[in-house]
Amino acid sequence: MSATSASAEKTERLLNLILALKSTRRPIPKDKLRAALPAYAEAPSDEAFDRMFERDKDELREMGIPITTTVVDVLFDDEVGYRIDSSETSLPEISFEPDEVAALALAARAWSTASVSGTATAGLRKLRLAGVEIDESLAAGVEPRIRTTEPAFDPVRVALSARQPITFEYQKNDGSVDLRHVRPWALKHWHGRWYLTAYDVDRGAERAFRLSRVVGPVRKKGRAGSYEVPADHVPEVSLAAQAPEPVGTATIRLRHGRGHLLRQAATRTRDIDHRWTEVEVPYERGRTERDIAALGSHAVAVAPVELVDGVREALQRVLESHSGRLPQDERAAAPRVGEQAP
Structure with a gap:
């Protein structure tokens, strides 16, 4: 069994144990837990089950989940049962301010292409069912910083x-x-x-x-x-x-609402007009060129000359790598890299 599948089985076993102990009104003896939960029922011996059950109890308690141990029958004090008191593990009623709801919607959208997209969607669904109004339009136009779109x-x-x-x-x-x-x-x-x-x-x-x-x-x-x-x-x-050491200062122009990573690193910012902002950031050779090129027409390198040339070359490589896929008339009409300026 691989480490990944073993971890998944353990997680499922712990979740099933939590559900069993929280859903009961009376303490459950461990022999009934063994019969009810498949992972325990498959234990090859009583000793193996006891070791597994004790490890699981200790792990849940380390997570802060209180498992109470109670005598099942006062006449037979050697038989004990286990239970999780729901009142000790339930959260109080939660309310959200409008900006907090917007942050939740943005977080779900930021993870929309990730492996946890199902979890993010389920989380928003539960909030809606609980009466929380989710207005995802509040997050419109915001560039999410958390992404896992990388195939790797x-x-x-x-x-x-x-x-x-x-x-x-x-x-x-x-x-x-x-x-x-x-x-x-x-x-x-x-x-x-x-x-x-x-x-x-x-x-x-x-x-x-x-x-x-x-x-x-x-x-x-x-x-x-x-x-x-x-x-x-x-x-x-x-x-x-x-991290690469900065080799100077880069001056960049960004469209409003774009380039949040570059804005975050800015040491100086000034608005040019209603469309453009000029920022100065530490120039990290190679990385800064890629960050600007990734923004396409929403960013323009201004200085130094080395940065401008590097961005132009990066965009030219992108154009050349895609030009072979375009019809001849479209390749002729494609704009020349480096001619655009705000």
């Missing part, structure tokens, strides 16, 4: 959970691509992007990888459970240590 996210997450080595092609700062063999240590949403921290087998050192720069498929390269994540690993420390 799910396979990396699965490999991380299973502690399984993987290999993938990775685009470096200079645009070249090379093959990496890594042991995943952690996934971290950092400064608006998803990163993998891992041990790079070929380089014999810890490295951080931005998921959006993983090219092509992520492939398994080794057995599940074949390594351990260092107990003292802190993803933020690794990411901060490997």
Whole structure:
């Protein structure tokens, strides 16, 4: 059994135990729990069941879920039952301010293409059923910062959970691509992007990888459970240590309501007119060019010249990579990169 499937079975077993102990009015003896819950019924022996049940009880109590132990029959004080008091685990009535409701709607929309989209949708559905009015239009026009649209996210997450080595092609700062063999240590949403921290087998050192720069498929390269994540690993420390040093200041013009990541990093901001804002941000060679190019017509590099040339080259590569898919007349009519200015 893989580590991922074992974890899923354990989660299901704990949830079933919680439901059984919360839904009863009287304490349940453990022999009845064993008969009622499939995972316990399949235990090969009484000893195996006892060990599993004791571990599950301890784990739920560590989570803060109070399991009470009560004598079932006063005449036989050696028979005890178990129960979870709903009054001790139920939340009080929750109310939301309009801005909080808007934040919830935005969060659900930000995760709409992620692997947890079903959970986000279910959460909003429960709020509506509880009488909370969700106005998703309040979040319209806001650019969500949390995204998991990177194709690499799910396979990396699965490999991380299973502690399984993987290999993938990775685009470096200079645009070249090379093959990496890594042991995943952690996934971290950092400064608006998803990163993998891992041990790079070929380089014999810890490295951080931005998921959006993983090219092509992520492939398994080794057995599940074949390594351990260092107990003292802190993803933020690794990411901060490997972040590129700024080489100056970049001046950029952004359409209103766009480029929130760049705005967040701005050291100076001024409105140009009703459409454009000019910002100054630390210039990180390679990263700043990609951030501007990703915004397309909603951002324009102003200075320095190196930045302007880098963005123009990035956009030109995108145009060339897609021009072969256009009919000849459309290629002729395509705009030349670098001519647009606010």
